[in-house]
Amino acid sequence: MLSIRLCSIAAVALLATGCANNSPSLGSKNISYGDTKAVETVTNEFGSTDLQMIAESMTRSLAQSGILQGRPVVQVYDVKNKTSEYIDTREITTSIKTQLMKSGTARFASDNTQMQSQVDQLKLQNQSGLYKQSTVSKTGNMIAAKYRLEGSISSIVKRSSDYKDVFYKFSLQLIDVESGLAEWMDEKEIRKTTER
């Protein structure tokens, strides 16, 4: 009698430890972290994989082209979104800038989004009288950009009863500011098809 009780208690204890959470995580089993580099095909719209593919292929093509000699200063303009869907094109330019910086081939001038904070900081340092003169960054010493990087993304959407096909075309060009000549251009095409 006692031995049966002991056995059943031991069995229940074993089952309980089996159900216990041994991993250092807490929360619902429905939510999990995924692979940021995985190919995402949740919907036909512009997705994380498209962003990664574009940033990767454009920066590598530009870095390896040999146009950027001696780490020139580049001014990046926003990518024009010519598609009919909402795409955060600033994230595309941010990824391109980050990867180009990491490759060590270019330096970037303050672009239009950062210019206001740059001007504010310079004004604060020079005109407020709060900072020690020997530590102040003087106005009139900003480095101007040698090149301009501009791009656009457009799409062609076709629908039939069986398919929805979306074709993206991203093009990027590097323009010499003084001469106005385009020194480098490249484009990336992506096709995503939904079979109904």
Next chain:
Amino acid sequence: MRTKILGALALALLAGCATPPPPAPGSAASKVVALGDMKNIEVGAMRVARENGFLTVNVQLNNTSSYNKPMYYRFAWLGNDGFPVADAEGWKSVTLYGSQTSYLPAIAPVPKATDFRLEVKTP
């Protein structure tokens, strides 16, 4: 006599079942990491060059079947010590048409990459 022949046959069969030797270091096959079976996908020649300071690779892939084969691939860039010098790349999806030979070009993200691995996953 018969036992000798049978013995030789058994040995031959066993040799066929033995694991294949690892690819020679520096060969094209040693650069490919196949995650899953690589049925009907053959890795052909690889061209490695250094252009403008960056390592560039071109890999030839043959689809030996007559059906389209979708697959995922990405490159891993290694330094002199054999460890990755850059963040993991995003996976790229490509479909090899039946009996097609296609080329996968790649450029290293940083100049200090001196070696690479091609990771291939067939779904």
